[in-house]
Amino acid sequence: MxxxxxxxxxxxxxxxxxxxxxxSFPRCAPGRRIPSSEWEKIRPVITKLYQEEKRPLKEVMEVLEREHGFTATVKMYKSRIWKWGLDKKLKSDEVLAILILRTEREAQGKISEFTIRGQPVDLDNINRYIRRNPGLVARFRAGVVPSIQTTLEVQCRTPSPTPSHHSLPPPKxxxxxxxxxxxxxxxxxxxxxxxxxxxxxxxxxxxxxxxxxxxxxxxxxxxxxxxxxxxxxxxxxxxxxxxxxxxxxxxxxxxxxxxxxxxxxxxxxxxxxxxxxxxxxxxxxxxxxxxxxxxxxxxxxxxxxxxxxxxxxxxxxxxxxxxxxxxxxxxxxxxxxxxxxxxxxxxxxxxxxxxxxxxxxxxxxxxxxxxxxxxxxxxxxxxxxxxxxxxxxxxxxxxxxxxxxxxxxxxxxxxxxxxxxxxxxxxxxxxxxxxxxxxxxxxxxxxxxxxxxxxxxxxxxxxxxxxxxxxxxxxxxxxxxxxxxxxxxxxxxxxxxxxxxxxxxxxxxxxxxxxxxxxxxxxxxxxxxxxxxxxxxxxxxxxxxxxxxxxx
The missing domain is CATH 1.25.40 (Serine Threonine Protein Phosphatase 5, Tetratricopeptide repeat)
Structure with missing residues (x-):
């Protein structure tokens, strides 16, 4: 073999x-600090490219550098994207926090919708994540709790009464x-x-x-x-x-x-x-x-x-x-x-x-x-x-x-x-x-x-x-x-x-x-x-x- x-x-x-x-990945000089005011100016562009258009971070960086003259390191971008709540990927602790909240609220007969750092969460994505990560359920059953920071970032509320798409039959x-x-x-x-x-x-x-x-x-x-x-x-x-x-x-x-x-x-x-x-x-x-x-x-x-x-x-x-x-x-x-x-x-x-x-x-x-x-x-x-x-x-x-x-x-x-x-x-x-x-x-x-x-x-x-x-x-x-x-x-x-x-x-x-x-x-x-x-x-x-x- x-x-x-x-x-x-x-x-x-x-x-x-x-x-x-x-x-070829875009880089800027190490150690350069970019003021928050500069980040806020180009925040709408990053949000549109990274979150709405689902473009890779490398491509987002290239567009910002080419069209807006803005350069920053990968680490800076990641930090800012996390701070703005634009992350594309779910984190294990975040899903654990949602699983705990959802279980508690379902026991009370409540319907829930969740946000992570202010961004709405698709429950279908949560369910898929749980299916793919059986170890997460084991942590939940063992009584493991997420960090305090994650607990603060995950919010839950009762949605307005609208027809729920979750009641539809599962897709083919x-x-x-x-x-x-x-x-x-x-x-x-x-x-x-x-x-x-x-x-x-x-x-x-x-x-x-x-x-x-x-x-x-x-x-x-x-x-x-x-x-x-x-x-x-x-x-x-x-x-x-x-x-x-x-x-x-x-x-x-x-x-x-x-x-x-x-x-x-x-x-x-x-x-x-x-x-x-x-x-x-x-x-x-x-x-x-x-x-x-x-x-x-x-x-x-x-x-x-x-x-x-x-x-x-x-x-x-x-x-x-x-x-x-x-x-x-x-x-x-x-x-x-x-x-x-x-x-x-x-x-x-x-x-x-x-x-x-x-x-x-x-x-x-x-x-x-x-x-x-x-x-x-x-x-x-x-x-x-x-x-x-x-x-x-x-x-x-x-x-x-x-x-x-x-x-x-x-x-x-x-x-x-x-x-x-x-x-x-x-x-x-x-x-x-x-x-x-x-x-x-x-x-x-x-x-x-x-x-x-x-x-x-x-x-x-x-x-x-x-x-x-x-x-x-x-x-x-x-x-x-x-x-x-x-x-x-x-x-x-x-x-x-x-x-x-x-x-x-x-x-x-x-x-x-x-x-x-x-x-x-x-x-x-x-x-x-x-x-x-x-x-x-x-x-x-x-x-x-x-x-x-x-x-x-």
């Missing part, structure tokens, strides 16, 4: 989704989500029991078919999606269909192998495409797979029934289904195949990634710590278990970076040297150290780290996606250092290797004859630059993202 670390081949999010680094998507959850649980339970897959408790879990390449193929599929986006952002002269067509061909072989990888990573595919490719690839891939799965597996196969639901144009709860799948499948996998099984580790890592890329930094660190503790308690030392340690370290590094403590993040990253990292992972660690050097303005350090990463990945003939990320970052650092000629050479090398990667993936995707009826949509799709969103792993730069090298 290929590794799945921040620094290895099996990172679920690819380098294209973050455009290699967050080097909710019943579909429940149906898919049941189908997945039954499918995995039956597969583990009947021996459809070759699995060993706390060992591996693979298809019974010899030569199954699903892990590598799936990584190449998602890497291709990310590389498409990065190429568009950088205006690289490369055919988009050259990257996409092999990806769709690879999906055919993955499905035909009846590997557990396709089933277990469906949750990842849902939130990943919804998070990074909502405006383009999401519906293309969903429609394609909804048509492909019954052709390959037959109309009575459980996965066909699942994809008939989630591949329909009416289905929209991709993220909610993903989070509920993790809550449902993690306990099942731990019981049936063990904490240290390779498939359980894939599920663990995908769940952590989902939390990270939706801004839930604290929860992602907590979950990563829990999963790592459970796996290491088995006393087994499978290579894939290193991924949890690297993932957890990556989250801690990012938290320090968000606080402006880059040197501490570098020290934290260096602790990974205590692990037996392979050359790919060492290369990835050097890329991240180079990124830190770049952010500190130490371009010499950045260039040295990127070159060492390139040497390691070349010597090991390792994953090409790490090399492409390394070359892209090296090119940027060289240009910053005034070495334009060498930067141009690196640029040409990167494009050649990108083209070679696409050709290799096309060769690697060996299509079984039984799948020939399904046609890849990659070749006929028209792309234009306006379709490419401004991808960054989080809405506000380093604050809640993993280290900037992320590979699938």
């Amino acid at each position: 290929a590794t799945s670390s921040v620094f290895s081949a099996r990172r679920r999010t690819s380098p294209g989704d973050s455009d290699d680094t967050d080097m 998507e909710i019943s579909n989500v429940e149906q898919v959850l049941n189908l997945f649980r039954d499918y995995f339970d039956t597969s583990f029991t009947s021996g459809i897959w070759n699995h060993e408790y706390n060992g591996d879990c693979v298809s019974l078919r010899p030569g199954d390449r699903s892990v590598e193929l799936f990584e190449r599929v998602v890497a291709s999606f990310g590389l498409v986006n990065r190429s568009m952002m950088r205006k690289d002269e490369i055919s988009i269909s050259t990257l996409l067509t092999p990806a769709f061909e690879s999906l055919k072989e993955i499905i035909a192998s009846e590997s557990p990888v396709f089933a277990v990573r469906t949750a990842f595919l849902l939130w990943y495409l919804h998070r990074f490719h909502k405006e383009d690839l999401l519906h293309i891939v969903m429609n394609y797979l909804a048509g492909l799965v019954p052709i390959v597996l037959g109309h009575d196969h459980p996965m066909t029934r699942i994809w008939k639901i989630i591949g329909s144009q009416d289905f929209s709860d991709h993220y909610e289904l993903s989070t509920r799948l993790y809550s449902s499948l993690v306990p099942l996998f731990e019981e049936r195949i063990g904490f240290a099984n390779s498939l359980t580790t894939i599920l663990y890592c995908d769940h952590i990634d989902c939390l990270v890329h939706h801004g839930q930094t604290a929860e992602s660190l907590s979950v990563a710590t829990q999963y790592r503790t459970r796996a290491e308690a088995t006393k087994l030392r499978h290579p894939w278990l290193r991924e949890l340690a690297i993932l957890q370290t990556g989250i801690m590094c990012n938290a320090k970076t968000a606080e402006g403590k880059i040197e501490e993040a570098m020290q934290c990253l260096q602790t990974l040297k205590d692990w037996d990292l392979d050359e790919e992972q060492q290369a990835g660690m050097n890329v991240q150290l180079g990124n830190y050097g770049y952010q500190m303005g130490d371009f010499s350090l950045a260039i040295d780290c990127f070159r060492e990463a390139s040497r390691l990945i070349t010597a090991s003939q390792g994953d090409e996606r790490i090399h492409l990320t390394c070359l892209a970052n090296l090119e940027s650092a060289l240009r910053k250092s005034g070495e334009a000629d060498e930067a141009a050479q690196v640029h040409e090398l990167r494009l050649r290797r990108l083209s070679d990667f696409a050709k290799e993936t096309g060769t690697f995707a060996n299509l079984p004859e039984s799948c020939a009826a399904a046609v890849s949509p990659g070749g006929g799709y028209s792309w234009d630059a306006q379709q490419v969103s401004d991808w960054h792993w989080s809405e506000d730069g380093h604050g809640s993202a993993m280290p900037t090298l992320g590979l699938t």
Whole structure:
């Protein structure tokens, strides 16, 4: 099994989704204090862009700097947004406070509406948060109370007598989500029991078919999606269909192998495409797979029934289904195949990634710590278990970076040297150290780290996606250092290797004859630059993202 670390081949999010680094994020001189009067002048603009138009913080900052000449640090923006009550994300303590108030008032037969720092709260969002975070209910039952500050910020009152939309029947998507959850649980339970897959408790879990390449193929599929986006952002002269067509061909072989990888990573595919490719690839891939799965597996196969639901144009709860799948499948996998099984580790890592890329930094660190503790308690030392340690370290590094403590993040990253990292992972660690050097303005350090990463990945003939990320970052650092000629050479090398990667993936995707009826949509799709969103792993730069090298 290929590794799945921040620094290895099996990172679920690819380098294209973050455009290699967050080097372009707007910054202002550290230590500059901005008077409240200046903030109040541009408050309506920030409110409109961030809250009403739901734009990412990075984009809001760019608009303010470009159109209003206003610059401030990410930390300043976050502090002011919190103070104004414009936060997009619910906090655990806030939901706990609402849960306590609502329970008390319901016992008195009272209807309630809530506000957080003066902003109305959607009870549907509260209910979804509670469903996705069962630990919150445990805290409530244990009598845990929120902080005094949170208690003061959460207000409750009886609404005016108007028809309540909460009395309406649940939307169709909710019943579909429940149906898919049941189908997945039954499918995995039956597969583990009947021996459809070759699995060993706390060992591996693979298809019974010899030569199954699903892990590598799936990584190449998602890497291709990310590389498409990065190429568009950088205006690289490369055919988009050259990257996409092999990806769709690879999906055919993955499905035909009846590997557990396709089933277990469906949750990842849902939130990943919804998070990074909502405006383009999401519906293309969903429609394609909804048509492909019954052709390959037959109309009575459980996965066909699942994809008939989630591949329909009416289905929209991709993220909610993903989070509920993790809550449902993690306990099942731990019981049936063990904490240290390779498939359980894939599920663990995908769940952590989902939390990270939706801004839930604290929860992602907590979950990563829990999963790592459970796996290491088995006393087994499978290579894939290193991924949890690297993932957890990556989250801690990012938290320090968000606080402006880059040197501490570098020290934290260096602790990974205590692990037996392979050359790919060492290369990835050097890329991240180079990124830190770049952010500190130490371009010499950045260039040295990127070159060492390139040497390691070349010597090991390792994953090409790490090399492409390394070359892209090296090119940027060289240009910053005034070495334009060498930067141009690196640029040409990167494009050649990108083209070679696409050709290799096309060769690697060996299509079984039984799948020939399904046609890849990659070749006929028209792309234009306006379709490419401004991808960054989080809405506000380093604050809640993993280290900037992320590979699938």
